[in-house]
Amino acid sequence: MNYPIKLISVVGPTASGKTALAVELAKKYNGEIISADSMQIYKGMNIATAKPDEQEKQGIPHWLTDFLPSDKTYSVADFVSDAASCIEDIVSRGKMPIIAGGTGLYVDSLLNGISFEKQERNEEISNELLALYEQNGVDYLLDMLAEFDSESAENLKEQRNVKRIIRAIEFYKTSGITISEHNRNSKLKGSPYNPIKIGLKFEDRQKLYDRINLRVDIMLEKGLVDEAKQVLSNDLSSTSKMAIGYKELIPYFSGERSLDECTEILKRETRRYAKRQLTWFNRDKDINWILVDKFNGFEDILKYAETIIDKGL
Incomplete structure (x- = not known):
């Protein structure tokens, strides 16, 4: 295998359109998608994590989603190891690896070549x-x-x-x-990857927040309350219990707050999470940012992303 390995990454805050863009890029560049989302790994945690369904995947293989019971912990070291194996497999079949997700620590640790001695979580x-x-x-x-x-x-x-x-x-x-x-010690060893980094964000932050609020409403229509009941009835690990979308509904289940009140809390916490994601990704000067609200629809965004990638290949 030739190093460094060329790959594409698509990052950005929640509700920015990463999944849709990654799928279209996979179709264009003969790619397969590796999810970099620390909560989509868990079985049964579908609606709250915005895990793509089969229709959204459009036949594109997605790796590292929906494979771990919610009582199991999963670390960044696990992700780097598993994602590296996926990348080698994808490349060996002549396809393009596409890393897509909003967990910045996962993406950076993988792409920067951070190595982890196999250390069991305590x-x-x-x-x-x-x-x-x-x-x-x-x-x-x-x-x-x-x-x-x-x-x-x-x-x-x-x-x-x-x-x-x-x-x-x-x-x-x-x-x-x-x-x-x-x-710091790991970065001295260099990275085996040569990524083309695409980022999605909004010039007007309020437009992102409006999308987040709408997404939460849609999640509730899809059955988030029932999913939350099921997830919260399970044994959760120290990592899975941090997922946004479940714990915010606990006061509703206990009768302390109305569903509307808990929904507003959930929207607020999701907006705060998006802000933290942007803070993380904005530190990376190698990301080619696409301002979603400056384009006339998804097709124009896709064409611009393809222009960036074609220059980097």
């Missing part, structure tokens, strides 16, 4: 940290992280991503080195 430590978060809030964990890894604490301060903060603390407690030091 579920006990992870659950202890999750309990501390539920009792004391995210700032408490950030302060804890800053005591030994100020760099990671600073990087995660604006995102306030509880899952990644917990992982950074757990990594140090189990390995004895900080995750920022580990990542």
Whole structure:
């Protein structure tokens, strides 16, 4: 196999249109899609995670979706290993790998060649940290992280991503080195990939937020409440329980809030998540950004993306 491997990545915030664009690019460039979404990996978590159905896939193979029980943990190290295997398989069959998803840590770790020694997750430590978060809030964990890894604490301060903060603390407690030091050492080895990076975002942020609000309404019409009941009745791992779309409905199930109130909370939390995604991806100067609201429809967006890719191939 020739290195570095040429591939395409499609990133951006939730509800920006990544799936549709990735599918059309796969049809154009004889590609197969590798999902980089930390929640679409779980079985039974379909509506809340906007997992593409067979109609949306249009016959394009999608890898790393819908394969893991919700009581199992899944780490960025697992993703990098699994995605690398998928890439090699796709390339060996003469096809183009297309990485598509909004989990920035997954995408960056894969494309930057971050290597991970096979390190088992410590579920006990992870659950202890999750309990501390539920009792004391995210700032408490950030302060804890800053005591030994100020760099990671600073990087995660604006995102306030509880899952990644917990992982950074757990990594140090189990390995004895900080995750920022580990990542620096890994990057020195270089990446086996030569990606063409496409990003979707909006010049007018409110238009993205309107799409998010509409998507939540559609999720409710599709049966999100029933799915949430089912998912919440299962044993959930420390990673799967962080999914947006289920925990926000708990006050409705307990009778503490109305469905309308919980829906507004869900929309707000999804908008906040999108903002965190944009903060993450905006740091990558190699992403070719497409401003969705500056184009006259999907076909024009697709043509522009193809122009970017053709230049990079």
